[in-house]
Amino acid sequence: xxxxxxxxxxxxxxxxxxxxxxxxxxxxxxxxxxxxxxxxxxxxxxxxxxxxxxxxxxxxxxxxxxxxxxxxxxxxxxxxxxxxxxxxxxxxxxxxxxxxxxxxxxxxxxxxxxxxxxxxxxxxxxxxxxxxxxxxxxxxxxxxxxxxxxxxxxxxxxxxxxxxxxxxxxxxxxxxxxxxxxxxxxxxxxxxxxxxxxxxxxxxxxxxxxxxxxxxxxxxxxxxxxxxxxxxxxxxxxxxxxxxxxxxxxxxxxxxxxxxxxxxxxxxxxxxxxxxxxxxxxxxxxxxxxxxxxxxxxxxxxxxxxxxxxxxxxxxxxxxxxxxxxxxxxxxxxxxxxxxxxxxxxxxxxxxxxxxxxxxxxxxxxxxxxxxxxxxxxxxxxxxxxxxxxxxxxxxxxxxxxxxxxxxxxxxxxxxxxxxxxxxxxxxxxxxxxxxxxxxxxxxxxxxxxxxxxxxxxxxxxxxxxxxxxxxxxxxxx
Amino acid sequence: xxxxxxxxxxxxxxxxxxxxxxxxxxxxxxxxxxxxxxxxxxxxxxxxxxxxxxxxxxxxxxxxxxxxxxxxxxxxxxxxx
Numbered sequence: 001x002x003x004x005x006x007x008x009x010x011x012x013x014x015x016x017x018x019x020x021x022x023x024x025x026x027x028x029x030x031x032x033x034x035x036x037x038x039x040x041x042x043x044x045x046x047x048x049x050x051x052x053x054x055x056x057x058x059x060x061x062x063x064x065x066x067x068x069x070x071x072x073x074x075x076x077x078x079x080x081x082x083x084x085x086x087x088x089x090x091x092x093x094x095x096x097x098x099x100x101x102x103x104x105x106x107x108x109x110x111x112x113x114x115x116x117x118x119x120x121x122x123x124x125x126x127x128x129x130x131x132x133x134x135x136x137x138x139x140x141x142x143x144x145x146x147x148x149x150x151x152x153x154x155x156x157x158x159x160x161x162x163x164x165x166x167x168x169x170x171x172x173x174x175x176x177x178x179x180x181x182x183x184x185x186x187x188x189x190x191x192x193x194x195x196x197x198x199x200x201x202x203x204x205x206x207x208x209x210x211x212x213x214x215x216x217x218x219x220x221x222x223x224x225x226x227x228x229x230x231x232x233x234x235x236x237x238x239x240x241x242x243x244x245x246x247x248x249x250x251x252x253x254x255x256x257x258x259x260x261x262x263x264x265x266x267x268x269x270x271x272x273x274x275x276x277x278x279x280x281x282x283x284x285x286x287x288x289x290x291x292x293x294x295x296x297x298x299x300x301x302x303x304x305x306x307x308x309x310x311x312x313x314x315x316x317x318x319x320x321x322x323x324x325x326x327x328x329x330x331x332x333x334x335x336x337x338x339x340x341x342x343x344x345x346x347x348x349x350x351x352x353x354x355x356x357x358x359x360x361x362x363x364x365x366x367x368x369x370x371x372x373x374x375x376x377x378x379x380x381x382x383x384x385x386x387x388x389x390x391x392x393x394x395x396x397x398x399x400x401x402x403x404x405x406x407x408x409x410x411x412x413x414x415x416x417x418x419x420x421x422x423x424x425x426x427x428x429x430x431x432x433x434x435x436x437x438x439x440x441x442x443x444x445x446x447x448x449x450x451x452x453x454x455x456x457x458x459x460x461x462x463x464x465x466x467x468x469x470x471x472x473x474x475x476x477x478x
Numbered sequence: 479x480x481x482x483x484x485x486x487x488x489x490x491x492x493x494x495x496x497x498x499x500x501x502x503x504x505x506x507x508x509x510x511x512x513x514x515x516x517x518x519x520x521x522x523x524x525x526x527x528x529x530x531x532x533x534x535x536x537x538x539x540x541x542x543x544x545x546x547x548x549x550x551x552x553x554x555x556x557x558x559x
């Protein structure tokens with residue numbers, strides 16, 4: 001059987017700079033044996049001294065990882081394609097010669113240095129590595145903290161947000177003292193205190209199609225800790241275009257996902273989720289809530305994968321989606337496949353440069369359609385009417401757990417999702433004022449009820465947060 | 479003669495179920511199981527295009543066949559960070 005072997009850039013120096021070679025072989029093991037007999041210099045880069053394939057070398061036959069086939073015994077057909085994929089794309093097996101550890105660093109990293117999987121070689125790889133984390137929030141916190149503690153050479157952080165009191169339940173990079181400060185400043189102080197040797201590069205910006213390639217190009221590995229779909233597709237596409245591993249993590253309430261995308265020959269985020277959900281369908285942490293510990297678990301898994309990729313040890317989470325459920329306290333694993341029609345990572349790709357990701361995710365640049373102004377009522381105006389004993393039916397469309405936090409006295413609770421089935425509890429002759437936390441959900445309620453014939457319903461501007469600001473400061477904000 | 483069905487993230491909220499079973503004789507594909515639940519919970523329909531489908535922990539296409547004893551799981555994308 002005559003097959004084509006694709007040689008990755010770092011290994012081409014051992015095969016006379018050939019990009020592809022034609023080899024005869026009945027099985028993968030057979031073909032690789034013939035390859036390394038023909039090019040003996042290649043052998044020690046593919047096989048360890050005990051004759052096993054090195055752990056950071058992945059072998060794909062026609063885009064299938066042989067670990068999921070029959071490994072070395074995987075049979076070959078005429079004109080099959082074999083790809084040799086080292087764990088770090090574009091990385092070099094050797095560490096930069098000018099990197100070494102000072103005595104105090106040797107002490108700091110001693111628990112790494114005494115392990116065979118890390119050792120001096122691994123610690124020097126960490127010191128030479130450049131990692132970019134997108135976001136300094138829930139996932140970015142454990143990522144940045146552990147990567148800094150582990151002694152990566154350079155850590156880049158992209159974030160444009162300010163620390164808010166509601167962040168502290170999960171974003172352990174920040175503290176009560178740094179509320180109100182930019183997250184980057186807060187992160188820098190915390191990380192510098194932890195390990196002053198790590199070179200920090202802070203990008204006070206939102207990652208966009210315009211700046212992404214420029215920022216990402218200086219890093220070996222990217223860790224995605226963003227909180228929205230447009231940026232996730234942007235990070236994916238930028239990593240695929242640049243050939244950089246994308247260590248992905250994402251969370252929702254009690255559940256999280258992690259994987260490593262963007263490795264040559266392996267699936268990317270788009271292979272998994274070709275289509276983004278319609279805007280507003282999947283709640284963010286701010287809308288849906290999240291268990292504070294959860295980003296810790298997922299972020300630490302991401303940090304682990306980053307470190308493994310740098311060390312070239314173990315089996316990376318490539319071609320696998322790890323799913324964690326804290327309520328079930330269970331991990332599941334889904335085997336992933338490359339989408340042969342993937343618009344960015346397949347041979348038939350249609351995307352060759354970064355696109356408009358807000359548009360791709362259906363997010364319009366203008367704010368969502370506004371209600372007519374006479375469908376809205378200001379909190380102060382509502383207070384005046386209530387004080388004048390006007391008969392007003394106050395409709396709270398939030399969830400029961402929000403109702404337990406605070407409410408406007410006299411209100412009636414009908415969560416938005418249950419409103420269509422419970423309209424009979426409302427009287428269209430009443431003056432109704434609907435409210436939620438900030439006015440978005442109650443805006444939908446007003447729209448729905450107006451369409452159902454309620455002419456006297458208004459939306460409380462700014463929701464119960466506006467009520468707390470303008471009328472009753474005793475109402476807690478959340 | 480049953481297939482185990484798992485709902486994750488917001489789908490578990492929408493259906494009020496994390497785990498249930500369907501009769502395997504009534505279904506030929508992953509999509510037909512989803513359709514059955516979407517009849518009971520119409521809001522599932524909005525999620526259909528962006529879902530990840532799995533049978534026995536393997537990522538599959540919606541038209542993939544299902545058999546007695548299979549475990550079918552529906553995963554919506556999540557974006558939190």
